[in-house]
Each structure stands twice: as structure tokens, then as C-alpha cells.
Amino acid sequence: MCPQDTHSTASDGGHRPSESSEMPVSGDIYPTAADLVSAEDLDGEVCLYRSDIDEVLVLNTTAADVWRLSDGEQDLETITSMLARAYDTDTTSIRADVHHVVASLIGRGFLTAAGR
Amino acid sequence: MSTAPLLATLLDVPIRIRGDESLTTAMATSFSALLARPVSGHDVCELNLDASGQRSPSELSNQLVTDAPPLQVALAELTGFALANSPLLCVHAGVVAGPHGTIVIPGESGHGKTTLTAALVQAGAGYLSDEVLALDRSSAAVIPFPRPLALDGRSLKLLGLAEPVASSFGETLIDPARLGSLGIPAPVSDIVLSRRSDVAQSLQPSTRGQAVRELLKHSFNHYSDPQSSFELVVRVARSARVWFLDFHNAVDAATELTIALRDR
Numbered sequence: 126m127c128p129q130d131t132h133s134t135a136s137d138g139g140h141r142p143s144e145s146s147e148m149p150v151s152g153d154i155y156p157t158a159a160d161l162v163s164a165e166d167l168d169g170e171v172c173l174y175r176s177d178i179d180e181v182l183v184l185n186t187t188a189a190d191v192w193r194l195s196d197g198e199q200d201l202e203t204i205t206s207m208l209a210r211a212y213d214t215d216t217t218s219i220r221a222d223v224h225h226v227v228a229s230l231i232g233r234g235f236l237t238a239a240g241r
Numbered sequence: 242m243s244t245a246p247l248l249a250t251l252l253d254v255p256i257r258i259r260g261d262e263s264l265t266t267a268m269a270t271s272f273s274a275l276l277a278r279p280v281s282g283h284d285v286c287e288l289n290l291d292a293s294g295q296r297s298p299s300e301l302s303n304q305l306v307t308d309a310p311p312l313q314v315a316l317a318e319l320t321g322f323a324l325a326n327s328p329l330l331c332v333h334a335g336v337v338a339g340p341h342g343t344i345v346i347p348g349e350s351g352h353g354k355t356t357l358t359a360a361l362v363q364a365g366a367g368y369l370s371d372e373v374l375a376l377d378r379s380s381a382a383v384i385p386f387p388r389p390l391a392l393d394g395r396s397l398k399l400l401g402l403a404e405p406v407a408s409s410f411g412e413t414l415i416d417p418a419r420l421g422s423l424g425i426p427a428p429v430s431d432i433v434l435s436r437r438s439d440v441a442q443s444l445q446p447s448t449r450g451q452a453v454r455e456l457l458k459h460s461f462n463h464y465s466d467p468q469s470s471f472e473l474v475v476r477v478a479r480s481a482r483v484w485f486l487d488f489h490n491a492v493d494a495a496t497e498l499t500i501a502l503r504d505r
Contacts, residue, residue: 163468165475170450172475174457176467181457183450 147232149224150201154238156227157197162235164192173235182235191226195236201227248285249276251319252327252375252386256280258319260290264311271312272319274368274387274417288322290315296322313414316388320372324461327375329384330470333459334374336383338367339502342430343383345374345481347459353437353491356396359420360495363400367424368417373461374429378469381476383426389414399492429477431502432456435486435494444497447485449478 150156158164163174171189173182184192190211194204202216205223209216230236244262247269248255257280258265269276290296294314301317309317324331335346335358344366348354355371362368370386377384391412392400402415417423432452456474457463463470484501488494 163471165453167449167453167475167478170448172450172453174467174471176471179457179464179467181454181471183448183454 147225147228150228150231150238152202152205152220152224153200154227155197155200156195156204156231156236156238158195159234159237175234178234180233182230182233188226191223192230192236195227195230197239247276248280250278250280251275251323252331252373253329253377253384254323254326255282255285256288256319256323257285258288258290260294260315261292264290264292264294264315267312268315268319271389271414271416272316274423275319275389277387286322286326288319290318294318308411313391313412316391316414320388323386324373327462328378329375330378330463330473331461332374332376332456332474333372333461334456335361335371336369336374336386336424337361338369338424338427339430341502342427342481343369343424344431344433344498344502345429345456346433346435347374347455348435349459352435353488354435355390355392356399356491357435357488357494359390359392359396359400359415360491361498362417362421363492364495364499365421366499367422368420369424369426374456376473376477378466378473381428381473383429385424385426387417387423389416390420391415396491399490429481431482431484432478433484433486433498435488437489438487439489440487442489442493442497443487444494444501445485447483449481449483451485452478452481452483 161175161177165172169186171184171192190208194207205216205220208223209219227236231238244265247258247265288296294311296318332347333349335354337344337358346354346357358371368387370388371390372388373386375384375386392415393412397413434447434451434455453474486494
């Protein structure tokens with residue numbers, strides 16, 4: 126899994142929160158799409174748009190899988206387990222990458238982390 | 242001396258252009274393709290140009306206003322005025338009519354899209370614009386904006402065009418008719434993301450997600466309705482093939498594109 130393949134370009138010339146704004150996330154959060162985010166599936170990629178800050182983010186197929194499961198219905202640990210099963214691997218080997226994708230999307234305002 | 246105004250619809254903006262007689266006469270001749278669409282309706286925007294081609298207040302850089310011939314200043318003013326008032330989604334791009342629909346080459350100024358557009362027209366594509374992909378926001382129809390092409394000496398030489406009048410300014414306006422024919426607009430069939438580079442020329446398939454990002458990145462006016470603009474470029478990208486072109490020589494690139502885009 127290569128969540129680093131997420132692509133981001135702000136349409137206003139590149140202004141966006143830096144990677145340093147990314148905060149670690151825990152497995153018990155329930156990630157879900159933030160308000161004002163539009164998502165479109167395009168050939169396996171997911172194209173996200175935040176109209177409030179005019180930022181487009183194109184997720185590769187694996188990051189897109191994380192996004193699709195981030196619907197507020199399952200916590201991050203469950204999402205990690207579901208992806209591990211889908212990719213026929215163990216949760217330990219993908220946990221850091223999944224957490225990184227979610228943390229990055231939260232840091233950029235595309236996901237919010239609801240607790241329960 | 243003032244004369245009868247020019248009337249034309251540009252980017253769905255009806256415009257009445259008034260100015261110095263020699264300038265408007267030259268514009269009528271040199272911008273004939275651009276000014277071909279007549280005005281209908283009554284809400285006509287007024288554009289007044291002085292003898293230097295400038296309007297007041299001008300949003301052009303002082304460098305352009307000081308150095309450029311009046312016709313080039315007028316073209317820049319006219320383009321800026323139409324873009325500022327257009328209800329269409331306008332994206333900075335070269336646009337030509339290809340065998341299966343409209344071919345779009347988004348990109349900023351200076352990256353070679355005008356030269357590539359000109360080379361494609363010489364290779365048989367129909368000219369639609371060297372500057373603006375204009376899309377109707379509800380139908381996604383392509384609206385032509387066939388400006389004269391502003392080419393520098395190096396591009397003119399590459400394209401085999403003798404410079405008609407030596408210009409002390411960096412660019413010369415070329416009538417599209419010197420390159421080939423005007424295109425008939427059709428739905429967007431191909432989006433070519435491109436980059437000038439010194440590496441070997443290559444044309445590879447790219448993704449529709451990248452096309453959406455590039456079209457929005459190079460949009461002039463999506464900020465007026467960002468959500469519907471996003472939905473429109475997604476709609477356009479869904480029905481198009483997307484390519485990534487690394488190129489150094491625009492003529493060679495146009496040849497490769499012409500062959501590659503011929504096939505479905």
C-alpha cells in the first residue's frame with residue numbers, strides 16, 4: 126500500500142496545510158467525510174474537492190479504498206482490518222499506512238474524526 | 242478619430258468595441274475569426290480602447306502596454322474583458338478539433354501550448370483557440386475562441402512561418418487561416434496534459450483524476466461557482482481520454498499526437 130501516492134494541488138497556486146499539520150490518529154476514531162467535500166470516482170481513483178478552499182486531491186486506488194470505508198460507520202481499526210482482509214495481508218503491515226492516509230486527509234480537512 | 246463600433250459575442254459576452262478608427266479597422270481585419278459571432282439581445286457590454294489598444298482602467302502589465310503594438314494590447318484587453326464577464330467556464334488551454342472531438346491542452350502561458358496548438362492545426366486539426374477552453378456550464382458544449390495566435394520568433398521559425406513584419410515586440414500575431422482551417426466545436430474527446438522538457442518525447446495515458454485537477458488548476462473563473470465547476474470538469478473528464486505528453490519540439494509532438502489520437 127502506498128498512501129504517499131495521494132496527489133494534491135491547490136488550484137489557487139499551491140496553498141494548503143503542510144504535512145507538519147498532520148497529527149497522529151488512534152484506532153478508535155470514526156473517520157467520515159467533512160462538510161463541503163465532493164468526491165467523484167474516476168476509474169478507480171477518487172477525486173476530492175473542497176470548494177471552500179478550492180483544493181483538489183486525487184487519491185490513488187489504495188488511498189481511495191481508505192476513503193470509501195471512511196463513512197463514519199466503522200472505526201479506524203475496523204477499517205484497517207477490512208483492508209487487510211481485502212489485500213490478503215495482516216493488519217500490522219498496513220496499519221501505519223492506513224493511519225497516515227487518514228491523518229493526512231484529516232489534516233487537509235477532507236475527513237473529520239468523530240469519536241463515539 | 243472614432244468610427245462605427247465593432248460588435249461581436251466573445252465567450253458568450255456581447256461586446257461593443259469603440260476606439261480609434263485605425264485600431265478598430267485593423268481589429269476587424271486581423272480578428273475576423275474571433276469577432277465573427279454576431280451580437281444578439283440588448284445587454285451589450287461596452288469596451289472602449291484608446292489608440293494604444295488600452296482600455297481604462299487597464300489590468301495589463303505596464304510592460305505589455307509600453308512595449309506591445311496596439312493590436313496586441315487590444316487583443317489582450319479584449320480577451321481579459323471577455324474572460325472577466327463570461328458566464329462560461331473558461332480554462333487556460335489550447336483547443337483544437339480532432340478526428341473524434343475536441344482536443345484540449347491545458348497549461349499556463351509560456352509552456353508552449355500556443356506553438357503546439359499551431360502545429361496541430363498545421364497537421365490538420367481545426368483551430369478553436371490558443372488560449373481558452375470555454376465550456377457551457379449546463380451542456381458542457383465547447384464554445385470557440387479563435388484568437389490570432391501570438392507566436393515568438395523561435396516558434397515562427399519552428400513552424401516554418403516567415404514573419405510578415407519584423408516586430409520589436411517579442412511576439413507576432415498570426416491569423417489562424419495561415420495555419421489551417423477553423424474547427425467545428427464538438428464534445429471534448431481528449432485532454433492532453435503536457436510538460437516541456439529535455440527528456441525524450443513521450444505520450445502516455447494519464448488518469449481522469451489528473452485531468453480534473455489540471456482543468457481546475459488552469460481555470461480562469463471557476464471561483465464564481467466552484468462546486469458546479471468541479472462537477473462540470475468531472476463530467477468532461479469522464480467522457481474523454483487523458484494523456485500525458487513530455488515534449489521538446491512542438492512540431493514533433495503534434496505529429497505524434499495526430500497519429501495517436503486518430504485511433505479510438
